Amino acid sequence: MFQTVPEGAPVLTAEAMRAAEERAIAEGSSVAELMEHAGTGVADWVHRLAAGSEVLILCGPGNNGGDGYVAARALAHRGVPVRVAALGEPKTEAAAQARAAWGEPVESLSGETEAAPVLVDALFGTGLTRAIDATLAETMRRLVAAARLSFAVDLPSGVDADAGNTFGCDLPGYDLTLALGALKPAHLLLPAGASSRTVRLVEIGLGEIDGPVRTLERPGIAAPRRDAHKYSRGMVVVISGPMHGASELAARAAYRAGAGYVLLLTGGLPNPPHAIVRQRWSEGALDDERIGAVVTGPGLGRDDRAREKLDAALASDRALVIDGDALHLLDLDMLKDRAAPVVLTPHAGEFDALFGAGQGSKIDRALDGARRANAVVVFKGADTVMAAPDGRVTVAPMGNSWLSVAGTGDVLAGAIAAMLAQSSVDALGAASAGVWLHGTAARMLDRCFLADELADALALAYERAR
Ligand SMILES: NC(=O)C1=CN([C@@H]2O[C@H](COP(=O)(O)OP(=O)(O)OC[C@H]3O[C@@H](n4cnc5c(N)ncnc54)[C@H](O)[C@@H]3O)[C@@H](O)[C@H]2O)[C@@H](O)CC1
Numbered sequence: 207m208f209q210t211v212p213e214g215a216p217v218l219t220a221e222a223m224r225a226a227e228e229r230a231i232a233e234g235s236s237v238a239e240l241m242e243h244a245g246t247g248v249a250d251w252v253h254r255l256a257a258g259s260e261v262l263i264l265c266g267p268g269n270n271g272g273d274g275y276v277a278a279r280a281l282a283h284r285g286v287p288v289r290v291a292a293l294g295e296p297k298t299e300a301a302a303q304a305r306a307a308w309g310e311p312v313e314s315l316s317g318e319t320e321a322a323p324v325l326v327d328a329l330f331g332t333g334l335t336r337a338i339d340a341t342l343a344e345t346m347r348r349l350v351a352a353a354r355l356s357f358a359v360d361l362p363s364g365v366d367a368d369a370g371n372t373f374g375c376d377l378p379g380y381d382l383t384l385a386l387g388a389l390k391p392a393h394l395l396l397p398a399g400a401s402s403r404t405v406r407l408v409e410i411g412l413g414e415i416d417g418p419v420r421t422l423e424r425p426g427i428a429a430p431r432r433d434a435h436k437y438s439r440g441m442v443v444v445i446s447g448p449m450h451g452a453s454e455l456a457a458r459a460a461y462r463a464g465a466g467y468v469l470l471l472t473g474g475l476p477n478p479p480h481a482i483v484r485q486r487w488s489e490g491a492l493d494d495e496r497i498g499a500v501v502t503g504p505g506l507g508r509d510d511r512a513r514e515k516l517d518a519a520l521a522s523d524r525a526l527v528i529d530g531d532a533l534h535l536l537d538l539d540m541l542k543d544r545a546a547p548v549v550l551t552p553h554a555g556e557f558d559a560l561f562g563a564g565q566g567s568k569i570d571r572a573l574d575g576a577r578r579a580n581a582v583v584v585f586k587g588a589d590t591v592m593a594a595p596d597g598r599v600t601v602a603p604m605g606n607s608w609l610s611v612a613g614t615g616d617v618l619a620g621a622i623a624a625m626l627a628q629s630s631v632d633a634l635g636a637a638s639a640g641v642w643l644h645g646t647a648a649r650m651l652d653r654c655f656l657a658d659e660l661a662d663a664l665a666l667a668y669e670r671a672r
């Protein structure tokens with residue numbers, strides 16, 4: 207299971223959406239006009255996919271419900287059989303107008319409401335601030351499950367738009383969520399993000415939308431230049447520890463993500479692949495000017511020897527990827543005055559250990575971590591969030607769930623290091639490119655795989671990155 211969302215698209219909180227709406231209104235638009243765009247945009251999608259089947263639209267009391275009434279009118283106008291079931295009377299002026307303009311009967315939404323082959327959920331959007339009633343949630347689940355095709359208008363009803371929580375409620379799975387005007391964090395973050403396999407944007411006339419939080423996009427990395435040599439393509443050093451496998455995976459991944467030279471500082475025996483150059487760890491091993499990036503953490507251990515290696519990596523003036531065990535040894539103060547880029551790649555457990563449990567959404571927490579660490583933070587999980595200290599954030603679509611296997615994090619660390627070492631992009635760009643390659647490789651495999659195979663599949667993903 208993975209997710210399709212628009213690439214490189216801005217992600218706005220509910221408050222930022224309201225500000226964008228106010229700007230549009232100040233420039234001459236109106237809520238009714240925006241709602242007309244939203245509802246007809248939804249109707250376009252439903253009309254295209256419903257193929258003449260009966261459509262049931264569930265309308266809530268706010269403007270999300272208003273969008274639903276507009277969609278109902280637009281669909282009926284095109285000859286699509288439509289029923290509307292509402293949760294009470296509209297509470298906003300625009301929604302009341304939209305309901306009046308619909309002009310056809312409105313059923314009262316209840317446990318008795320009859321299902322239809324196509325379901326459109328326009329109950330709640332960005333205005334929801336608390337859990338929806340359990341009986342309503344049950345009715346919604348029943349109607350969505352009974353439909354052949356289900357749409358969520360703006361958001362699946364029952365989610366907190368900013369945090370991606372569901373207030374403890376189980377959401378049904380929708381075929382398509384139509385994000386109005388812009389994506390919201392709940393389209394991407396767990397648990398809400400997992401309820402929609404596909405998210406599409408519907409323009410509603412808000413004009414140019416911008417913001418520091420964007421979805422992941424194809425990195426646009428190219429084949430080696432004609433005059434490339436192994437060092438110009440990027441030299442990656444992986445510092446090994448007692449668990450050799452992890453650092454071997456990172457080293458292999460660095461090659462498959464395009465690095466020209468990969469050196470593994472190891473105490474282990476030479477192993478295939480022979481392309482990985484092996485040397486014993488020594489003081490001064492990181493002095494080589496040609497080193498583009500250093501990976502430390504995978505299989506490093508947490509003893510004094512591991513600490514010594516981490517200290518040496520931090521003392522070097524090379525770009526660093528700090529993962530796994532090294533995240534447990536790291537003191538954030540050590541990063542304060544570092545000029546060369548640092549990318550930290552914690553999963554949720556490592557993140558909590560490093561930054562504390564914290565408040566806010568995964569986006570807020572990643573950003574707070576990045577600022578405190580003065581480093582790019584790749585907060586991993588099915589919903590990976592990357593944040594830079596300057597406030598920019600990249601959110602990846604829900605990843606391929608076959609990634610939930612040992613060693614895939616080591617592969618990611620190697621891929622990010624290759625990007626840091628070979629490209630001219632900044633640390634957030636390198637982290638994003640690494641996450642893109644890693645996610646794309648997993649999608650291409652889309653089966654039960656070993657982390658070794660994932661590392662090799664990075665090369666196939668690279669082909670698609672141009
Ligand atoms: N921001 C924009 O630019 C636009 C937003 N539009 C739509 O407007 C939506 C937001 O509309 P609203 O702010 O009216 O909010 P919603 O329609 O999302 O829901 C808020 C309404 O539900 C009630 N409510 C909240 N929590 C409840 C609960 N747990 N149980 C029962 N009732 C509850 C509130 O009292 C309020 O009446 C967006 O998601 C989008 O669909 C569009 O109409 C067009 C323009």
Ligand SMILES: Nc1ncnc2c1ncn2[C@@H]1O[C@H](COP(=O)(O)OP(=O)(O)O)[C@@H](O)[C@H]1O
Pocket residue numbers: 530553586587588589590604605606607608609610611612613614615616617618
């Ligand atoms: N259910 C999932 N869906 C998508 N991606 C996942 C899932 N679980 C884990 N991942 C991804 O797999 C990788 C696992 O990394 P990590 O937890 O460090 O594992 P390890 O230390 O064993 O290598 C991360 O990139 C993470 O984002």
Ligand SMILES: [K+]
Pocket residue numbers: 270327328329330331358359360361362363
């Ligand atoms: K909705």
